[in-house]
Amino acid sequence: MQSNTEVIDLRSDTVTKPDAPMLEAMCSAPLGDDVFGDDPTVTRLEELAAESLGKEAAIFVPSGTMGNxxxxxxxxxxxxxxIFESLCHTYNFECAGAARLWGVQAVSIAGDRGVIPIDxxxxxxxxxxxxxARTKLVILxxxxxxxGGCILPLDYLEAVSSLCRERGLRLHIDGARIxxxxxxxxVEVSSFAACADTVMFCLSKGLGTPAGSVLAGTAETIAEARRLRKLLGGGLRQAGVLAACGIYAxxxxxxxxxxxxxxxxxxxxxxxxxxxxxxRVSSPDTNMVFLGWDGEDSDRYAEFSSRLRSxxxxxxxxPGRGIRIVFHKDADDDAAVRAAGILSRNLMDLFS
Structure with missing residues (x-):
């Protein structure tokens, strides 16, 4: 339980700390050298991840950005x-890696709640x-x-999957919060994953681990992914200390x-x-609430977040989107009530 003097951190679900059972799992994990392929804890995590997503194989990577x-x-x-949905993380927040690392050209298409119209x-x-250029891949x-933490419906993903197969494209789902x-x-996570050729999910967001993500796909794709992980400097040695957290999560x-x-x-x-x-207050699908209001000051959201921080x-x-509030395992009911009070007080003052 948080004390009333503690700062409430709702910036992201990445801010969580490992709890005692997760730390115990980390400390007691059997280890090897994962680059040589003999860390049993990493191997077990990859097996569990592939099984949960219904894929042939999976690979542990240091971050979701690397997995994508x-x-x-x-x-x-x-x-x-x-082809990227225009708000997606891979297009906006991964340092133009597709272009810089792989020489790939990006086309972004505006969606509604993350959904690009099929046509x-x-x-x-x-x-x-x-x-x-040859169109090769769609990323959602x-x-x-x-x-706003919106869910892409299963029937929509199935329709995109069908189009991609029809036209000889691949589909990758950035499933950071799948x-x-x-x-x-x-909907079973494997049903979402079945629509895509590859799926990445983060262990370090809502699942609460200190680091790490998993990329899953066919055995052939993941074999190539191991080579590219090494190329990008993502081959960790005794990575079981992190993989154990993923297994626990x-x-x-x-x-x-x-x-x-x-x-x-x-x-x-x-x-x-x-x-x-x-x-404007969003109606959340999952763990995020977005707030917005009109105004000429382009810094209004940054200024309001600074006000809340104090x-x-x-x-x-x-900028241009609003205030993002993200709930996670380290923000309990007491923290949620206190956050509501702080937000209410400051919003009423702002709009008075």
Missing amino acids: SIAVGTHCSPGDEV AIAAAIRPEDVHM EQTSNIA FNASIASG LGHNIERLGEDHRRAAELAVKLKELNLEGL DGLLVVGL
């Missing part, structure tokens, strides 16, 4: 083209022409972070994601009940 980058590298050659994807696929994010989508929708921290979703929904209701004219609440102000 490796997926691009396995599916594309220099000069190929990738817009179809229209963006290049014809076979000596003058043009589940859940769509900047869209387990949030599964818990909130009741897959066994203990998935179902509890529903608590984060409940707290986000309760906060959204409380803030809507303020009835502040001009304040009052004991950490959030993220996203």
